[in-house]
Amino acid sequence: MEGADVSWVTDELPDWKHAIYTVDPSNETRAHTLTTPVNKGHEAMAYLTYIIDNYNSSMPEVVAFLHSHRNSFFQAWHDDTPLHDNVHAMRHLRLDYMKERGYVNLRCNSNPGCKQTKKGNLHFAGHVWNEVMGNTSAPAFSQQPTSPGAQQAHLTPDDKERSENVTPRIWAACCAQFAVSREQIFRRPVWATTSRLGSG
Structure with missing residues (x-):
């Protein structure tokens, strides 16, 4: 200011x-x-x-x-x-x-x-993750996946195809x-x- x-x-x-x-x-x-x-x-x-x-x-x-x-x-x-x-x-x-x-x-x-939690990140869909993080060093799919059903319910068909590149958690x-x-x-x-x- x-x-x-x-x-x-x-x-x-x-x-x-x-x-x-x-x-x-x-x-x-x-x-x-x-x-x-x-x-x-x-x-x-x-x-x-x-x-x-x-x-x-x-x-x-x-x-x-x-x-x-x-x-x-x-x-x-x-x-x-x-x-x-x-x-x-x-x-x-x-x-x-x-x-x-x-x-x-x-x-x-x-x-x-x-902080690390057991709740997954439902705000990132595959296409959003790829657009924002595509050319960075961000990790691919998390080694600690959350409930697949909960995550898949929020994905479009295109997102489901790319879901292996989406991390369910960011902190x-x-x-x-x-x-x-x-x-x-x-x-x-x-x-x-x-x-x-x-x-x-």
């Missing part, structure tokens, strides 16, 4: 190139700052806009996506470093591990977050702060990203 104090990014992380997007710019701010097309989708719009803006020209080897606040539990519980400090998280990010993995969440503790650690490699970003074409900006 325009009123956020983001001076800590340049003051405390001088080794990182930064791109700060303002989602609610005033007319005078809009002329000299990076902005999103609309103020929609919380941090997702800023993250996607950055990827689109830099996809064909200047994508860094490692990209870290952060919120605008630096620390304090009530604002920045999105990492689990001492005092929930984004500066501490970035200074201690193991870049060699991150590059090897391609992606790391800045929060290691899985609580809060989506992850909480919070939208993470680092990702350029190679992982490039695993999806930019047109797949731009087509999402106008929807939802």
Whole structure:
């Protein structure tokens, strides 16, 4: 947001190139700052806009996506470093591990977050899974299938044909702060990203 104090990014992380997007710019701010097309989708719009803006020209080897606040539990519980400090998280990010993995969440503790349950994911049909996850490293059919009857009841004939590629469960650690490699970003074409900006 325009009123956020983001001076800590340049003051405390001088080794990182930064791109700060303002989602609610005033007319005078809009002329000299990076902005999103609309103020929609919380941090997702800023993250996607950055990827689109830099996809064909200047994508860094490692990209870290952060919120605008630096620390304090009530604002920045999105990492689990001492005092929930984004500066501490970035200074201690193991870049060699991150590059090897391609992606790391800045929060290691899985609580809060989506937890493993015995209930299947009935929201993903085969064609939706393939459209969203088709060119990613997401696993194929889960090794822990749920009730086939319950899952099959929600699938169209086309979905049933592709159901072996649908995972009945998806869960992850909480919070939208993470680092990702350029190679992982490039695993999806930019047109797949731009087509999402106008929807939802």
